[in-house]
Amino acid sequence: MPAVERPLIYANLRKPGYTVDIDCYLRNGGYEALKKAVALKPDEVCKEVEVSGLRGRGGAGFPTGMKWKFLDRKSGKPAYLVVNADESEPGTYKDRQIIYKDPHQMLEGIAITAWAIQAKQAFIYIRGEFIHGAKILERAIAEAKAKGFLGQNILGSGYSCEVVIHRGGGCYVCGEETGLIESLEGKRGYPRIKPPYFPAVLGLYNCPTIVNNAETMAQVKHVLAFGGAEFAKIGIPGDSGTHIWGVSGLVKRPGLYEIEAGKATFGELLYDLCGGPLDGRTIKAIIPGGSSTKILKVGERFKGMLANGTEFDWALEDIPLDSNSIAACGTGLGTGGTIVIDDSVEMIQALSNLNAFYAHETCGQCTPCREGSLWLSRVSKRITTGGGLETDVPLLLDIANQVAGRTICAHGEAVAWPVQSAVPKFKDEYLESIRKRQKGEAVPTLKLI
């Protein structure tokens, strides 16, 4: 059966003539889920989200209901809700659609979440480059306040929550939740060390804070609309709801595809929905969930056992699109931003492109990441410019191994994983790239660095 989309988050914004104003949202059932939520006790809303099995959509896939449970409610300090709309992971462009085309959907999720965790102040940390996006959200907040969905005395419940838009400054590491909090406090976005700085206990202004992804907020609206138990039936046990696959790179129809978790495979996504490779080409590899997730090579076999005891033996095309299956193949669903690489691409150039990204974005706080990312970038680039040695290939791996696990935040892993996963799989091709340049032979024309 060919793969079919099941738009939930994108259902409204794809309708012809759908606009960002509140009247359009209300005509399409807007803010009904919020009415349901404020009729429940905050703990009951948390319970619905927990029962739904919703996992965060920012990349780590942490269960949202469990995250809310960690909130320190005994400290007596105010709780804050911070929405991470700092979409910066290469390959990821799903939140932009929600912000620019259906902002009220996200705001409704924010109002519900704020009620659930009893936050009287919420912040939306939005990418600095989303200049119009910030304006669209600001107008939407003003509309929602005027109608009593945000601000003072929400829907007559006596509960109040203000929402403030905070624009970032073009910095990838501020998508890391503690770096984001530092940035929101008016400082450099240096991530904080955990422990003790778990945001749920010591977050914004050292107060208990929940940091959730922008799409997660939109998903929360649907959890309340369906009810937790009904929402859990979408997708598969352990991964409920839909995933938005943002496919980019070398396929016929790159774009955003919203699919029920586990109800299609990579083969169906890439060959049916995206139309397969460009004419005359073949797909060589994919980076499945944003540039930090480990690369998968076409032709590999993935064997093992899932958490529920099922044994599997898959080609890349057979891997089901749910977080547990993808994790079992040694990589991650991440943000669903799939980058497709075909046989016209020289793999060392693709790696060098990403190494340059991580070297540019390291905050510089931890030595292994600051130095390691720069050295990875330099070594891979010198291979592409003809100065590479055969020992550079194991050297790349050696440097990456000294970064992962040795840093305050996960940027260290993001630096290391592309190298650690690609070098064993494409070692022979890298050596061929070095040899070709030493002999002055022709190399692929597509320039990536």
Place this chain on the structure above:
Amino acid sequence: MHDSPSSSAPARPLKPETLAKAPAIIAQYPQQRSATMPLLHLVQEDRGYITKEDMTWVASLVGVTPMQVLEVVTFYPMYRQSPIGRRHVRVCRTLSCALRGSYALMENLEQSLNCKRGETSPDGDFTLEFVECIADCGCGPVVHVDASMHENVKPEDAGKFAAQLKATLKDPSYGLNPPVPGTPEWNG
């Protein structure tokens, strides 16, 4: 503190309406220091870049030292300490756009705009830069010009695109209006 080209000629003072906006921005936050970044954006939107005097002003408003504001300015790539061209042309360099030809696009734009990457054209019209992923990966290569996003700018169309950008120099409303769905730069 690094000297900027502005230090040779005194920078124009901030507009009164810019100064007037500051208190409301600060009042949005439980702690005033959080207003550092929005105030810096405010300054940059007024003048196009941020001077030492601006940093001292922001510092006095949010209760920190000027050095603490400088730390912020130098950390975030979007903040500038020197003027740029009349149009700020940012081509995405990261993998998804690169796979779709952003390096070839950059080379062609350097020709068409008479401007090397990282520099401003001699006539002061364009500043051309490579930037990292700007979250529009399915429509690559993408080019972010001031506040507007241009999608699917193919390398072979660089000349046509440059001509289009030159025409915007005569359009004072370019980039100021919210994006319109269905137009090439809808994503703003």
